[in-house]
Amino acid sequence: MKKRFLATMLCLTMAVTLFTGCSSSKNNTPKNNSTKETSTDSSKADNEAENVVDTAGDKADLSDANVAVFYYTYSDTYIASVRTALDKQLDSLGVTYQDYDSNSNQTTQNEQIDTAISTGATLLIVNIVTSGSVDASQAIVDKASAAGIPIIFFNRAVEGDAEEGTVLGSYDKCAFVGTDAPEAGHMQGTMIGEYVVKNFDSIDLNGDGKISYAMFMGQLGNVEAIYRTQYGVEDANAVLKANNLPELEYFDSSNSDRYQVDQDGTWSATAANNYMTTNLSQFNEENGNMIELVICNNDGMAEGAISALNVKGYNLGDGTSKTIPVFGVDATDAAKQLIADGKMTGTIKQDAEGMADCIAFLTQNAAGGKNVMDGTDSYNISANVSNKIYIPYATYTGE
DSSP states (O other): OHHHHHHHHHHHHHHHHHHHHHHTOSOOOOOOTTOOOOOOHHHHHHHHHHHHHHHHHHHHHTTTOEEEEEESOTTOHHHHHHHHHHHHHHHHHTOEEEEEEOTTOHHHHHHHHHHHHHTTOSEEEEOOSSTTOHHHHHHHHHHHHHHTOOEEEESSOSSOGGGTTTTTTSOTTEEEEEOOHHHHHHHHHHHHHHHHHHHHHHHOTTOSSOOEEEEEESOTTOHHHHHHHHHHHHHHHHHHHHTTOOOOEESOTTOSSOOEEOTTSSOOHHHHHHHHHHHHHHSSTTTTOOOOEEEESSHHHHHHHHHHHHHTTOSOOSSSSOOOOEEOSBOOHHHHHHHHTTSOOBEEEEOHHHHHHHHHHHHHHHHTTSOTTTTOTTSEEOSSOTTEEEOOEEEEOOO
């Protein structure tokens, strides 16, 4: 009898708790990753109860969703990290989804999108191959619009600054999740400038009072690559000038571009390694013109440059070999390990998990029949385009 009484009371308690949780779940907006949240144990428990109820409801509502996710290439290290995080998020939502590798070919991606639509996709998530091309992105939007299904672009720009809003404003079931392209370049340039100010004499290997640098660019025409290449140097020079130090000088005066670009547009370690190996055969300490600083558009290229330096006895992380400062962008796991090992100096974190979380939230909206941008007020939304979300960057030096 006592056991029956206790069981009855327990059921009543659970019912009250469920009712309370359901009645307080109206404002379950996700927080930006850069926002810190504090709560008491009680409020934390309430939030968890709300999330359980909301998640259960969302999974039931999303059972008919058929999501097609297109990656410009699986081989990009950062994109691979986004894919891993996004797969996990889509699994948790309980949606049916299919990943596609476009292998850096826009025609391939277009054909994949046609196939996905013809086989019943209800949502397209696109990491476009031809970054910044209005023609390429508008063609994809037109496909989604004709099928009447939502589309979420991510990571790679769908239009240039001059055309901002042209593509994203052409369809009301469209959104973009990415980064503020100039931000990474500004942050990298400031980080480099501050590091050089603190370590100028040790970086200046030939003692000529100047720092010579190499710049590895990921892709021609890509807005992220353009801004990183520009501001990575300009902002560093601004810091140096403010501290009465000479500006950085490109190591090869015969190269008027002042960068070396991956001709395949894949931001690859191989391209940077090949360039750096060739560079070091002519520009070295023996000749008195050693490259003293390396700036890379991404961490993959930084890895390639470091490998070439390792062959020549630099950046071994052993505490005795000389280290050429190398900077990248992305804060990949490999780059973090290189920094921890003393082989790389710093990078700019591009938040793969934060990007995946935001895409997943928009997926819930779209697959649940809501406006794609519903409940996104807490995200960093472009002042110029209302359906464009920026995931913030952050500096990373391992400290």
